Amino acid sequence: MPDDDNSPISARAAKQLFAGLKSAPALVLAVSGGPDSVALMWLAARWQRSFSRGPRLLVVTVDHGLRPEAAREAREVKRLATALGLTHRTLRWRGTKPKTGLPAAAREARYRLLAQAARAAGASHVLTAHTRDDQAETLVMRLLRGSGLAGLSAMARLTERDGIVLVRPLLDVPKAQLIATLKRAKISFADDPTNRDTAFTRPRLRALLPQLAAEGGDSRSLARLAARLSRANAAVEVLADGAERFLLLRDRGDAPQVGVRSFEAEAFALLPEEVRLRLLLRAVNAHGHEGPAELGKVETLLAALDQAVATGPRAPANGRAILKQTLAGALISLAGGRIHIRPAPARRSPKDL
Structure with a gap:
C-alpha cells in the first residue's frame, strides 16, 4: 500500500x-x-x-x-x-x-x-x-x-x-x-x-x-x-507443539486411555509456564464440552496444579487424586504422578434431582 x-x-x-x-x-x-x-x-x-x-x-x-x-x-x-x-x-x-x-x-x-x-x-x-x-x-x-x-x-x-x-x-x-x-x-x-x-x-x-x-x-x-x-505467538505455538511431542515420547511405554489426555507431572513441570498453559488449554478445550475455557481460569488451574506437583512428596501415595477440578466441561486431576484431563460428567439439572 x-x-x-x-x-x-x-x-x-x-x-x-x-x-x-x-x-x-x-x-x-x-x-x-x-x-x-x-x-x-x-x-x-x-x-x-x-x-x-x-x-x-x-x-x-x-x-x-x-x-x-x-x-x-x-x-x-x-x-x-x-x-x-x-x-x-x-x-x-x-x-x-x-x-x-x-x-x-x-x-x-x-x-x-x-x-x-x-x-x-x-x-x-x-x-x-x-x-x-x-x-x-x-x-x-x-x-x-x-x-x-x-x-x-x-x-x-x-x-x-x-x-x-x-x-x-x-x-x-x-x-x-x-x-x-x-x-x-x-x-x-x-x-x-x-x-x-x-x-x-x-x-x-x-x-x-x-x-x-x-x-x-x-x-x-x-x-x-x-x-x-502475532509473530511471537506463532513462535510460542511451535514451542508448544514441540513440548507436546516431548511429552508423548516420554509416554511411549504407557498404554493411552481412550478419551483422556495425560501428562507426566514432573516432565510437565519442567516446561516454561506459557507452554504449560497452552498445553493445558489445548487439552481442556479438546476434552471439555462447555465451550472454550477462559484464559484466566486456566491460569488459576495451572497455579493449583503447580502447587500440587510441588507438594507431591507429602501427598498420599495410594493413587488417590491429590487435586481434582472441573473447567469448561473437562475434569482435571493429579494422581499417581500424572495430570489427567478427561470429559467431566454432565451436570445434572434440578429436575433430575
Whole structure:
C-alpha cells in the first residue's frame, strides 16, 4: 500500500490485495453497504475483470434485523453489485435477539450465515472488509480486557471457520484510503450510526483513538504491534507443539486411555509456564464440552496444579487424586504422578434431582 493514507488504491495495489485467490472456484464477499465493504466489492470486481477466467464472486449482505434502514441498504448493495456484474443475496438473522452481548451474538450469526452461503455457492473463501483501523481497535479492546499473547495478535489475514477460509484482504489498508478510492470512483455508501453508538464498547474506544494517535499510537503503529505479537505467538505455538511431542515420547511405554489426555507431572513441570498453559488449554478445550475455557481460569488451574506437583512428596501415595477440578466441561486431576484431563460428567439439572 502507498504511504499516503488518503490516496486511492491503484489497480496494481488492488491486485496484490487478492493475490493467491485467483485459483479459488468462488468467493463470497461480505458487504454491508458501509464504505469498507463497498470498497472491497468494487476492488474485487475490478480485480476479477483483470483476467479471463477467475473465481465467481457472490456478494452477500446480512440483515440482522436491528435497524429499519438495513433493508434499504441491502437493496443499495444489490443495485451496485448488479451494476458491477455480480450476483447478490441478502440473508436475514431471524429469531429472538439477546438483550445482552448483542454485538457478539450478531457477529456469530453473521459468520454462520456467510459460511452457509459459501457452502451453498461452492465457495472456498469468505472475504470481509476489516481494515487497519479495525485491527488497531481490536488490539486496544483486547489489551484492556487483559488478553494473552494470542488475543493481542488481534485478527489474522486468514482464518478457518466452519470449514470455510475467512480472508481479510484489507487488513493492512487504512479506512481513509478506501473512502478515497470510492470518492474517485464516485460510488456512494451507507453510514451506519451504530458505529458511533457509545452504548457499545468498540465505538467508545474508537472515539479515544485520536488521543492515542496524538501520542504516537496511530492505527499504523498499533497494527504493527499486533503483527509483531502475532509473530511471537506463532513462535510460542511451535514451542508448544514441540513440548507436546516431548511429552508423548516420554509416554511411549504407557498404554493411552481412550478419551483422556495425560501428562507426566514432573516432565510437565519442567516446561516454561506459557507452554504449560497452552498445553493445558489445548487439552481442556479438546476434552471439555462447555465451550472454550477462559484464559484466566486456566491460569488459576495451572497455579493449583503447580502447587500440587510441588507438594507431591507429602501427598498420599495410594493413587488417590491429590487435586481434582472441573473447567469448561473437562475434569482435571493429579494422581499417581500424572495430570489427567478427561470429559467431566454432565451436570445434572434440578429436575433430575
